[in-house]
Ligand SMILES: NC(=O)C1=CN([C@@H]2O[C@H](COP(=O)(O)OP(=O)(O)OC[C@H]3O[C@@H](n4cnc5c(N)ncnc54)[C@H](OP(=O)(O)O)[C@@H]3O)[C@@H](O)[C@H]2O)C=CC1
């Protein structure tokens with residue numbers, strides 16, 4: 001069986017947006033902030049802060065009636081935190097998520113300990129479920145929030161060293177946590193996931209889980225097992241979920257995927273033989289899977 005991973009030229013269209021002179025300096029600046037707590041704290045004083053409340057991002061309405069993530073300036077955040085009687089060190093719990101094209105460091109902060117309505121009033125915005133927010137935001141804004149939520153969740157759920165049980169200490173950027181007694185360094189964790197559009201040359205294969213909204217079908221997906229390559233995980237998932245053997249694989253693109261938690265999703269195309277397309281759906285995993293013609297996909301996308 002042929003199992004090749006081909007990176008098509010078109011994958012370059014998914015490279016992060018960059019302005020030719022600023023990308024390298026911004027990247028190095030962010031890296032420096034991860035390594036230098038004092039520099040990171042200084043950047044926080046002049047940076048932008050995106051607020052979350054129990055991991056739900058704050059969105060503000062724009063003049064055109066759309067919603068945008070609220071990029072607040074630190075002095076404003078500091079002053080309403082004081083007004084609402086928050087813990088004075090709360091701002092320092094911000095996590096670094098990047099640097100804007102205007103060279104402004106960007107942070108996320110969860111203010112779940114404060115009254116939600118009071119923060120919403122102070123910021124003229126609303127905290128919204130991240131899943132819903134993703135449908136309302138642009139392709140550039142959404143990754144900022146998914147990254148912020150993932151980092152905030154990681155800090156909320158990884159506070160203790162799994163070897164000693166001691167409280168770990170984070171660096172100012174929030175890019176790592178260290179156990180004070182044995183020095184183990186913990187980094188944020190992601191689960192690799194493969195998502196694959198299987199084709200027999202004429203039709204493509206889509207499936208649905210019972211938890212999906214009515215009528216929704218998607219490409220097949222699954223978590224990579226420990227020790228597996230991307231290709232092995234893809235072939236195993238297709239075999240497990242629909243009982244088919246894959247002939248060839250090509251990589252398409254990747255993205256951070258916030259569900260159920262921090263997944264790292266790798267998107268691929270795969271082919272099966274047009275003479276072996278009979279599905280044996282594992283109904284423990286999928287409610288249904290079936291072949292769709294190009295016309296059906298076109299009309300669904302319309
Ligand atoms: N179109 C899309 O955008 C779609 C995206 N997805 C995404 O793809 C990913 C895979 O989803 P799914 O098809 O359900 O996965 P799988 O087909 O791998 O099956 C899910 C099962 O895998 C087990 N599992 C193994 N490793 C993990 C892990 N690291 N985290 C959670 N569960 C794990 C769980 O078993 P147990 O609970 O028994 O322990 C879970 O029930 C998810 O991130 C999901 O959100 C999925 C479908 C469509």
Ligand SMILES: [Mg+2]
Nearest residue numbers: 220221222285
């Ligand atoms: Mg699956």
